[in-house]
Amino acid sequence: MSWKRDRPDTPRGYHHGNLKEELVKAALGLIGEKGPNGFTFAEAARMAGVSPAAPYRHFRDRDELLADVATRGFEAFQTALSKAWDQGRPDPETAFHRLGRAYLAFAHDEPAYYSAMFEAGVPLDASPALRAAADLAFADLRQAAEALIARLPQGKRPPALMMALHIWAMSHGIAALFGRADGGRRPLPMSAAELLEAGMLIYLQGLGLDRRPPE
Amino acid sequence: MSWKRDRPDTPRGYHHGNLKEELVKAALGLIGEKGPNGFTFAEAARMAGVSPAAPYRHFRDRDELLADVATRGFEAFQTALSKAWDQGRPDPETAFHRLGRAYLAFAHDEPAYYSAMFEAGVPLDASPALRAAADLAFADLRQAAEALIARLPQGKRPPALMMALHIWAMSHGIAALFGRADGGRRPLPMSAAELLEAGMLIYLQGLGLDRRPPE
DNA sequence: CAGCTCATGTGAGGAGCGCTAACATGGCGC
DNA sequence: GCGCCATGTTAGCGCTCCTCACATGAGCTG
Incomplete structure (x- = not known):
């Protein structure tokens, strides 16, 4: 015993x-x-x-526990992102940069959650709750994308969904490749957060969104 | 028996x-x-x-076999990327777009390799051969970044390493989140390849690199 | 060509895990 | 105060990883 x-x-x-x-x-x-x-x-x-x-x-089995952890992870993730975005206050640019930092902070500070969510191979439709939680988290990213796009003149606006996917992809890519607590799989000349910040600045510039320095 | x-x-x-x-x-x-x-x-x-x-x-054990598969994967990956880049012919922009497509094609067509390389949790220093193969693959991305940067006027050139990391991050993010054979974890309005192409175009535009249509 | 050696394969088995089925306990609603 | 049934336990099957002692035969050596 x-x-x-x-x-x-x-x-x-x-x-x-x-x-x-x-x-x-x-x-x-x-x-x-x-x-x-x-x-x-x-x-x-x-x-x-x-x-x-x-x-x-x-x-029911090991997978169901894993899916439960992933669901809680997405809920916590959504809370963190939502809080960071804060409805785009004081302005979408500032809020967006907070959002990016929050994304990496979550991946860094909650590796177990992030792992269960994105690396454990849990299918998103393992449970309706899981899918719902993941959708809510993504909705925040999409909302941020929309707020930024609204700054662009009509006719120069990319699809918000596409932009949200780009943001997610770059954030996840950086988190997965370089965002580990151990510094990731490869030594970096800069922190993951700086890398994402720089990448997003370039991306936004490409869209025609120039960041007005907030300070 | x-x-x-x-x-x-x-x-x-x-x-x-x-x-x-x-x-x-x-x-x-x-x-x-x-x-x-x-x-x-x-x-x-x-x-x-x-x-x-x-x-x-x-x-020696299961992990060593996995590391061997990952190493062969990186070698095949490097070959594919290198071939796609083709030393930047006929011009870096065209070659770069070929490179992006080759990245996603590899992730899509060789899910087993890609999985062993990036999702199996094999530490990069499991063997010197693995690290070497991974470094060679990354070197191709970096080389492409350098060739593109050379098109920019002095003073407007970002660090090549950073740019290569951005490219890798976005490519991997798209491959990991949306690049699966089953369409990924989330329905997309466009293919992963198109998503990456669009993302990279915006990113390059942000750097001041306008693509000259090759046709 | 005979004999030896050692890389490579076999058999048996210990320890641990996922999961199931039959049984035990006791908290809570009646 | 009683009984139901949610929750916990015990025993055990089949599988995995991995080890150790033993078997085989390919290829070198004389």
Whole structure:
């Protein structure tokens, strides 16, 4: 019975009481430490002080737990992006740069979430909640794109969806390739945040959006 | 003894003769089918018609086989990019657009390689050969960036390394998010190749590089 | 061509994991 | 106060990774 806590710090009886939440936390910790593949259903159970079969009362299988983590990740992500965008205040340019930094900050500070969301291979339609959460997060990016596009004269406006996809792609590319806590897979002459900032400035310039320095 | 081929199509004696190569091929097939996690050392052995312990004579462990696949992937990738760039002929702009298409074509047509290279979590310094192959591939991108930058007037030239990183980030972001054979995780109004082309055009415009239509 | 050597393959097995089925416990609604 | 059933446990199957002792035969050496 080695899975039992020797001295339960949170004493409990036969029933745990809050196992589902604790399994999600354990999963987050394990994914953060060892990547989405290093995470194990059995080990999460062990961390929660519970037998290896207990998790199956809360998740059909390992994938469902992963999908749950990804969903929570997208919700937290959306909250962070939404807060950073702040409805485009004080002006879309300033807010947009905040948004970019928030994107990378999330990928950097919550590697476990980001991993579950984008690297664990969880299909987006694993659950309706997952898809909905992901859509909400993307909606924020799209909204920012629209606000910026509105600054352009009619006739020079690119499709907002396309622009949002470009923003997402560049952000994700930088996060995935260079945004890891360990500095990524390749030494950089600048931080990931600076790299994204510079890339986005060039991209916006290409659209005809000159940044008015806010200070 | 279920792992033995019932009727060996390529009859062999006790010794296989070309096991290492066949294991790599089997791994490629399995990764392509079921993703980098679906691939199993034991199943690769089965496909090669050999006992589950045989692969250990050629690879220290599962990760080493994965790293080998990734290395070959980077080599093939570099070949494809290099061929597409073709030393910038007939002009850097045209060659650059070929390069972008080649990037996405590789990700699309060789999902198993791309997966092993970027999604399997293989650390780049798993072997010197892997790092070298990855560096060579990146060198091509950097070279293209330099050729394009040379078109700009002195004083308006961004760092070539930064530009190469931007290109890689956007390409990888699009490939990872939207470039899957199944259309990716999200329905798109345009193909991944078109999305990248448009994104790169805007980016280049932002740098002051106007594309002269080649036709 | 006989004999040896060692790279390569086999068999058996330990440890761990995902998952299932049958059984145990006790919190909560009646 | 009682019984239901959500939640937890035990036992166990099949699979994986990996190791170790043993088998085979290809190719060198004399």
